[in-house]
Amino acid sequence: MLNITVGKDAIHEYADGTTAGEVIRNVHGKKSGAVAALIDGIQHDFSHVLSDGQTVEPILSDSEEGLYILRHSCAHLLAQAVVEIFPEAKPTIGPPIENGFYYDFCMNPISDEDLRKIEKRMKEIVKSNIPVQREEYGNETLRGMFASNPFKIEIMDDKIEDGAGSSVYRQGDFVDLCRGPHVPTTAMLRWFKLTSTSTSYWKADASRESLVRIYGWCFATKQDLQNHETMMREAAKRDHRKLGKDLQLFHIDEMVGQGLILWTPRGSIVRNELQNFISSHLRRQGYNQVYTPHIGKLDLYRTSGHYPYYQESQYPPLVERDLMTKLAHEGCSCGELSNLMDEGEIEGYLLKPMNCPHHIRIYASQPRSYRDLPLRLAEFGTVYRWEQSGEISGMTRVRGFTQDDAHLFVTEDQIAEEVLGCIELVQVIFGTLGMDDYRVRVGLRDPDSSKYVGEPEKWDKAEQACRDAAAALGVPFTEEEGEAAFYGPKIDFVVRDVLGREWQLGTVQVDYNLPERFDLSYVGADGEKHRPVMIHRAPFGSMERFCGVLIEHFGGMFPTWLSPTQAHILTISEKHIDYANEVGAALRAANVRVEMDTSDDTIGKKLRTHRAMRPAYLLILGDEEANSGTVSYMGPDREQVNGVALDDFVANIQAEISNRSA
RNA sequence: GCCAACAUAGCUUAGCUGGUAGAGCGGCUGAUUUGUAAUCAGCAGGCCGGGAGUUCAAAUCUCUCUGUUGGCUCCA
Numbered sequence: 001m002l003n004i005t006v007g008k009d010a011i012h013e014y015a016d017g018t019t020a021g022e023v024i025r026n027v028h029g030k031k032s033g034a035v036a037a038l039i040d041g042i043q044h045d046f047s048h049v050l051s052d053g054q055t056v057e058p059i060l061s062d063s064e065e066g067l068y069i070l071r072h073s074c075a076h077l078l079a080q081a082v083v084e085i086f087p088e089a090k091p092t093i094g095p096p097i098e099n100g101f102y103y104d105f106c107m108n109p110i111s112d113e114d115l116r117k118i119e120k121r122m123k124e125i126v127k128s129n130i131p132v133q134r135e136e137y138g139n140e141t142l143r144g145m146f147a148s149n150p151f152k153i154e155i156m157d158d159k160i161e162d163g164a165g166s167s168v169y170r171q172g173d174f175v176d177l178c179r180g181p182h183v184p185t186t187a188m189l190r191w192f193k194l195t196s197t198s199t200s201y202w203k204a205d206a207s208r209e210s211l212v213r214i215y216g217w218c219f220a221t222k223q224d225l226q227n228h229e230t231m232m233r234e235a236a237k238r239d240h241r242k243l244g245k246d247l248q249l250f251h252i253d254e255m256v257g258q259g260l261i262l263w264t265p266r267g268s269i270v271r272n273e274l275q276n277f278i279s280s281h282l283r284r285q286g287y288n289q290v291y292t293p294h295i296g297k298l299d300l301y302r303t304s305g306h307y308p309y310y311q312e313s314q315y316p317p318l319v320e321r322d323l324m325t326k327l328a329h330e331g332c333s334c335g336e337l338s339n340l341m342d343e344g345e346i347e348g349y350l351l352k353p354m355n356c357p358h359h360i361r362i363y364a365s366q367p368r369s370y371r372d373l374p375l376r377l378a379e380f381g382t383v384y385r386w387e388q389s390g391e392i393s394g395m396t397r398v399r400g401f402t403q404d405d406a407h408l409f410v411t412e413d414q415i416a417e418e419v420l421g422c423i424e425l426v427q428v429i430f431g432t433l434g435m436d437d438y439r440v441r442v443g444l445r446d447p448d449s450s451k452y453v454g455e456p457e458k459w460d461k462a463e464q465a466c467r468d469a470a471a472a473l474g475v476p477f478t479e480e481e482g483e484a485a486f487y488g489p490k491i492d493f494v495v496r497d498v499l500g501r502e503w504q505l506g507t508v509q510v511d512y513n514l515p516e517r518f519d520l521s522y523v524g525a526d527g528e529k530h531r532p533v534m535i536h537r538a539p540f541g542s543m544e545r546f547c548g549v550l551i552e553h554f555g556g557m558f559p560t561w562l563s564p565t566q567a568h569i570l571t572i573s574e575k576h577i578d579y580a581n582e583v584g585a586a587l588r589a590a591n592v593r594v595e596m597d598t599s600d601d602t603i604g605k606k607l608r609t610h611r612a613m614r615p616a617y618l619l620i621l622g623d624e625e626a627n628s629g630t631v632s633y634m635g636p637d638r639e640q641v642n643g644v645a646l647d648d649f650v651a652n653i654q655a656e657i658s659n660r661s662a
Numbered sequence: 663g664c665c666a667a668c669a670u671a672g673c674u675u676a677g678c679u680g681g682u683a684g685a686g687c688g689g690c691u692g693a694u695u696u697g698u699a700a701u702c703a704g705c706a707g708g709c710c711g712g713g714a715g716u717u718c719a720a721a722u723c724u725c726u727c728u729g730u731u732g733g734c735u736c737c738a
Contacts, residue, residue, distance in 0.1 A: 312736085
């Protein structure tokens, strides 16, 4: 007899040899939604035979743990189907991931048609209700079983200790090395969909075998899967690359270059409004705005450390033409030229990868006293970085971008307060734009690493300042060791977009390194020289990435103050053009961005055309409006409002714009 | 940078296994003067991403470059 605790403290008696699955079915019913069992706090298969005195709880398919198991099992199901259709395919690893799973196979590339075929086979296997069975073997037996799959052998070499043995899971003829647990039968894996294929490397190492990766979604219920599909379709509609084209917000031109954004007039309005918005807060917070050039001498970046240490992510340096010609005549190769520059033998210019060196030279241009601090230098500074070609995407991963950058030169005592001020700014900005789904990450140094600059006591103090500031925000934050910059700890703001992707936007970083490298100082109250500390901060991160994320956040429907065209005026017929001009003039006089459509299209056609551009307001003007001096409009909610006096409408929209209501 | 797929008019796209391009929207012109998600007609617009090759013949096959997409890797 076994005494088994089920749930809180109900003890049930079972016969010897009873499995966890039997207990769960007995207590919670056949349709419990359980995929596996938690026995004394450890996850096990349903088939696990219980011992006396154990506690059993079901792991439900809609719990985090349950979904993990479901998705993991679904990866096995995929592998079974692939191996059945492509017997030469060698499964490697197949973990669950957010929303689903993937599995990497060593095989020839497959087509979309193959993918459909695999999915069909998976569904057949589900219908066949094939039991998934756990078997345990010693190392020798396992090596024999997977002798034809070098990847599984390598996993055993890495993960399984001598003599430890491990488990395999068998479903039909398919056997996979796995710790489990898994669902008891393929019939439980109903709500999945294969989404895409891609390639990856064995152990993510480019020098190793290239593998075919198949991605899929998997959920506990039909509803969850459908919801996810709907969300993904919705997300695709909001893709800033598509909306950017449709709404004429920006353009990327093959002839200009990869990852280089051309801001078209409509997009430039959005950017300009955002910059004005930030600038108003900069004035409030006592910043000084500066301008610095797009390039600087190599020596500047040798001093800052950017040139020697981050060469692979910079555009190559610019060299004077005469010098280049002379070197070419002397038969100097590119490699030699590069070496000469590295050694500082010849001078060149670099497209700036960061604004800080320029700002530092502004600080250093005058002797500074403690009375000057904090000195806050802000610039919408454009920087260039050589992102890898495969990484470039839309506005969010680019090679040239403008940071809403600032560098604060502070005394050590001022760090905490100034960091707090930076964070407050980020919070105001996110709040205004209604970006609520974000998390805060405090990047601390890795205690075991020696790559960091500066004394441990200073780090402790700076890290504590970041922690305190994050805590003061009132939103949950994580502390992540090893995520600090090499020169100091940082606070990152990570926003989650509609696709569920996370974007690192705002950042605040404390820096002890650059003041040291540039030998910055100020005279303290004691008359002695002291070293200032720098704070780098960019609430948006970059204008490009931020606008890209904003386009998706708003689905192209910007709040009125950001809308490229705030009011589209549509006339019913040509009789109303004069009145439309009058309304247009009144709105323009109130600084409202107006677009007129006095063409001979029908009102239905005009509405269709103009709705597509997603303006904040659509005004419809006909006899009724012209005769009464009113407007009829559809606002951001697209509810129709009729007969509003023109003056009232102008006053309302003006107030909405100046309040920057989201 | 690596792997794979893709690139036809401003946009969305048709063009099967080679026989030098068709449409819708948009644009222009004319008719129409319209009250809530496409009024009608006509016209213009393409060396099929660039270059090279195979072939009597290439949008179509091959190579290469550029770019895009999805991943991998990287990210001060």
